[in-house]
Amino acid sequence: MDVKSVLPRDAIPSVDDPSYEPVSEYAGDPGDEVVVVDSVASPTRRADGTASGGSVDGDPARAFPIRYLHYHEVCNAVVDEAPVAVTWCPLCGSAVVYERTVRTPDGERVLEFGVSGKLADDDLVMYDRETESEWKQSLGTAIAGSLEGTDLDVVPAAMTTVGAFRDSTPDGEVLVAPGGESEAASDTDEPAPIEYDDVPYEAYFETAGFGLDAHRGTGDGRDWNRDDLAPKTVVLGVERDGEALGFPLDRLEANGSVAHATVGDRDVVAFATPDGVHAYENPGFAFERTVEPGTYVADGARWSGTTGESDDGRRLERLPARRLFAFAWQDDHGPDAFWAP
Structure with missing residues (x-):
């Protein structure tokens, strides 16, 4: 695993106190991609193996727009009274939602995650503010620190569009634009004011190259030695x-x-x-x-x-x-x- 420091810690700020608005009030495009978390708890199961419903606690399903996560990468949220981390690594196109409660030899503890400024194999490395352990985002595994080797539990979630979410869940909620500054809005390593209508990774998504070098235009990215799948499939x-x-x-x-x-x-x-x-x-x-x-x-x-x-x-x-x-x-x-x- 290749781990490298790229930015100062928290140069890309996590969302730690999210607020929400009804999906009907979302002002963005219906085609905007979102990560949707419906229920952290398992639904009641029927005899035929299907599920009988969604959120068991009656909380609304919540959607987290990718155009916001480009600038924050981690949102520490609560769904169904359960602390979760909605995570996004633009370089890896990886959207994963994790439970923030982990089991340790000393009992359970709830973690809050931030952006470390490091990459592991071009993937976001998160850190938790309680122990400062570092976590590979796509795996949900601590790769350094006192919690090294600990795995986060993945929460069922969907990546869809605002329009599809609105049609299927008209009473759902959408994350309100957090605002502030982020390195992802800057041409340097220093944070700049965020303009959510900008798409900082648009060119990267449209090219064949992958990894940090491909994004920054300093090279074609890493080698890909197979022709049955494209690297950014x-x-x-x-x-x-x-x-x-x-x-x-x-x-x-x-x-x-x-x-x-x-x-x-x-x-x-x-x-x-x-x-x-x-x-x-x-x-x-x-x-x-x-x-x-x-x-x-x-x-x-x-x-x-x-x-x-x-x-x-x-x-x-x-x-x-x-x-x-x-x-x-x-x-x-x-x-x-x-x-x-």
């Missing part, structure tokens, strides 16, 4: 019982936009929809795509790939997963950890 990674399987978006699209697989002891179905990739526990159904993009039929019902909901009132259980680029998934899990039809 979007992947949704699922881990269970020591097994890891990443579902590449382009492979799903070429396979009827659906994949059936087993990861550890869980049967998984993954969907490629117009707004992203989504993975759920499969109760044993055989899903097939319909002519309407993002919808599937199985067990006598029509299902939404984005929400996991059926037209007869059932709901699939969304799995804890990591959305990231292929190169970052391969860095963490090796070249063979990708689903193929």
Whole structure:
């Protein structure tokens, strides 16, 4: 693992006191990407293996716009009364939500995360303000400090669009623009006032190169020695019982936009929809795509790939997963950890 210091600590400021507004009041574009956290607790399960509902405590689902996270990368939030960290690394395209409560030999403790200014294999290194341990964002593992070797629990979350979130969850809430200054808004290592309408990583997302050098224009980035996947192919990674399987978006699209697989002891179905990739526990159904993009039929019902909901009132259980680029998934899990039809 290659760890390097790039910026001063907190030059990219985390969001530590978030506030929210109704999704109907969001002034941005409906196509803006968001990370959505519905419920930290597992939904009540039906006899057929599907889930009966979302947030058990009645809290609204909350969406965190990527155009804000570009400038903050970490939001320390509370969902369903559970402390969570909504994390985003632009270089790795990695959106992962973690529980902030960790188990230590001295008992449970709640951590607050910030941006360390370091990268590990071009991935964000977070630090916690309680112990100053450092954590690789895409793995959720402490790589240095007194908590080294500790793993954070992944929370089920979705990366979708504001429009899709508004349609499926009209009573949902969206993070209010935090404001302030960030190094991501600057041409130097010093923070500058944030303009959220700017897209600081637009050119990086459109080029083939990957990594810090590619973003800064100081080189083409790292080598990529495979031609079956592009390094910045979007992947949704699922881990269970020591097994890891990443579902590449382009492979799903070429396979009827659906994949059936087993990861550890869980049967998984993954969907490629117009707004992203989504993975759920499969109760044993055989899903097939319909002519309407993002919808599937199985067990006598029509299902939404984005929400996991059926037209007869059932709901699939969304799995804890990591959305990231292929190169970052391969860095963490090796070249063979990708689903193929």
